Amino acid sequence: MARTPADLVGADPDPPFEITMDGRTVTALPGQSVAAALWAAGILAWRTTRNGGRPRGAFCGIGQCYDCLATINGEPNRRACLVPARPGDAITTQEGHGRAGLGV
Amino acid sequence: MPVSVSEPYDLAVIGAGPAGLAGAVTAAEHGLTVALLDASDQVGGQFYRTPDPELRAARPEALHHDWAAFADLRARQRSGNGITHLAGHRVWTVTRGGGGTWAVHAVTGADGAGERPVCVPARALLVATGSYERQLPFPGWTLPGVVGAGGAQAMLKSGLVLPGIGAPSARAGRRARGRIVVAGSGPLLLAVASSLAAAGAKVPAVVEAAGYLRYARHPRALATNAHKMVEAVVHGSALLRHGVRLRARSAVTAVHGTGRVEAVTVSRLDRDWRPVPGTDRRIACDALAVGHGLTPQIELAVTLGCATRTTADGTSALVLDGFQETSVPGVWAAGETGGVGGARLARVEGELAAIAIAARLGGRPGPAGSGRVARLRRARSRMRSFADAMAAAHAPGSGWPTWLAGDTDVCRCEEVTAGTIREAVDDLGARDARTVKLLTRAGMGWCQGRMCGSAVSCLAAAGGAAPAPPGERRPFAEPVPLGVLASLDPPDEDRP
Ligand code: FES
Numbered sequence: 001m002a003r004t005p006a007d008l009v010g011a012d013p014d015p016p017f018e019i020t021m022d023g024r025t026v027t028a029l030p031g032q033s034v035a036a037a038l039w040a041a042g043i044l045a046w047r048t049t050r051n052g053g054r055p056r057g058a059f060c061g062i063g064q065c066y067d068c069l070a071t072i073n074g075e076p077n078r079r080a081c082l083v084p085a086r087p088g089d090a091i092t093t094q095e096g097h098g099r100a101g102l103g104v
Numbered sequence: 105m106p107v108s109v110s111e112p113y114d115l116a117v118i119g120a121g122p123a124g125l126a127g128a129v130t131a132a133e134h135g136l137t138v139a140l141l142d143a144s145d146q147v148g149g150q151f152y153r154t155p156d157p158e159l160r161a162a163r164p165e166a167l168h169h170d171w172a173a174f175a176d177l178r179a180r181q182r183s184g185n186g187i188t189h190l191a192g193h194r195v196w197t198v199t200r201g202g203g204g205t206w207a208v209h210a211v212t213g214a215d216g217a218g219e220r221p222v223c224v225p226a227r228a229l230l231v232a233t234g235s236y237e238r239q240l241p242f243p244g245w246t247l248p249g250v251v252g253a254g255g256a257q258a259m260l261k262s263g264l265v266l267p268g269i270g271a272p273s274a275r276a277g278r279r280a281r282g283r284i285v286v287a288g289s290g291p292l293l294l295a296v297a298s299s300l301a302a303a304g305a306k307v308p309a310v311v312e313a314a315g316y317l318r319y320a321r322h323p324r325a326l327a328t329n330a331h332k333m334v335e336a337v338v339h340g341s342a343l344l345r346h347g348v349r350l351r352a353r354s355a356v357t358a359v360h361g362t363g364r365v366e367a368v369t370v371s372r373l374d375r376d377w378r379p380v381p382g383t384d385r386r387i388a389c390d391a392l393a394v395g396h397g398l399t400p401q402i403e404l405a406v407t408l409g410c411a412t413r414t415t416a417d418g419t420s421a422l423v424l425d426g427f428q429e430t431s432v433p434g435v436w437a438a439g440e441t442g443g444v445g446g447a448r449l450a451r452v453e454g455e456l457a458a459i460a461i462a463a464r465l466g467g468r469p470g471p472a473g474s475g476r477v478a479r480l481r482r483a484r485s486r487m488r489s490f491a492d493a494m495a496a497a498h499a500p501g502s503g504w505p506t507w508l509a510g511d512t513d514v515c516r517c518e519e520v521t522a523g524t525i526r527e528a529v530d531d532l533g534a535r536d537a538r539t540v541k542l543l544t545r546a547g548m549g550w551c552q553g554r555m556c557g558s559a560v561s562c563l564a565a566a567g568g569a570a571p572a573p574p575g576e577r578r579p580f581a582e583p584v585p586l587g588v589l590a591s592l593d594p595p596d597e598d599r600p
Pocket of ligand 1: 070079080081
């Protein structure tokens, strides 16, 4: 029986690369979104809400809910479930509006 | 191939899932030039969402049901002369162009970075935008680790990841992560649970709010849709093999944890979906995948003025004629936009629509005569009747709002609680989702009510009115950067 999703589909990607989440190193596979790479590292939250300051991460997984907004390489309000991870990306927890004004 | 506004495509298909793909390949095979627009880089839609090519999956079909049908459509799309696949095009509105054509407006480029506007002119439109998941809130549903059931499936299919898995943190101690409870209502839950289990997750329980016996009320729809039963048995036996427990007539009524999901409470429900006192059970888990069926995604068509109907489970779907045309001449629709019914029905409808469009553009009378068309129409009505039975069986019970606590967020974006919404209904007299929105900001955030719309309209109806489906009229079907709007050519279209 498959132990991982990658086993199940016989994935054979190029070697993993590194991104950072609030400075912590996370490995990502070529082809994964930022949200997928964070999930793979066991990270479920990467923003806090504007009013309650509560943690949120990916919910709908397909670009509809906007719960997965992250600051990626300094740019706030990116939907992490839609943005492909690239080597060296620096993801930082987005607080509230993302400090840099509304992007959407 | 048309390259400028002056040279329209015969047909623009919006959405490259089963309905859109079937429509595009059939139309091309009938000699039409087709623009196939889709937000994703790959065809297949959410149902046939495939791992990113860079993940080099040797067996993507291991995550899918009915893969052969998709492989066939994809092969025909790739070899089909006349289809221009506009990948990564997020359509945000459609307007009337000059000379009886349509102008499909999209943005390309990464979300929030380097987006560019594109305008695609076409003589006919096929709206195949699919659906999104319906969510009913409950205490704790905003905690990280609670994910949409469809979302868990989507992230698994495209990114090969499971929620709540990963390197165990120090706090988690020895216990391995990876227990995902699947809950909500609808046939998707069984499919989600069986793919999560096949991919290595432990699924302690599938919690279904409806009772499966409700299907027995529709013996004819069951008898004529054997393939649906086969699907259920396939998923059901996969679940048995993985030791997954199915709890029908039950719901997750609370999620526990501080920074992330640690456990859920599962309660038995009465026939109106009210929790039965004394039946609560706590199940330890690392994630919860939850969803209560699907809602047709019809904003684009509604903006064009297409008429809608209320389906058996209270959602809005497009009104379509016998050949898939909407109430607006020149606009056809197929698949979930006409009512949620699954991939097989979507393929049939896409093909039927394309045949009708080819006849119309060719100036021929309706295509009613051919044997192929008759077979497609029979298949469609058979599957539609099953879809109606299914929708009725899984329609949210009137008692689900009793799951809510006063401080439960209903609108995730604007953090509007159930208490605030009830105040608007009880004290301020709001009777519909629109009024609740104006009074409380519920549905005014980033997602524009996609996540909370169904719940808010149910809560508004608690004031006495019949629950009206949430209004699907949105200014844009996709958020568009102001820069993109500003760079549009001056409009020469007369807006509908
Ligand atoms: S998870 Fe919903 S938009 Fe990304």
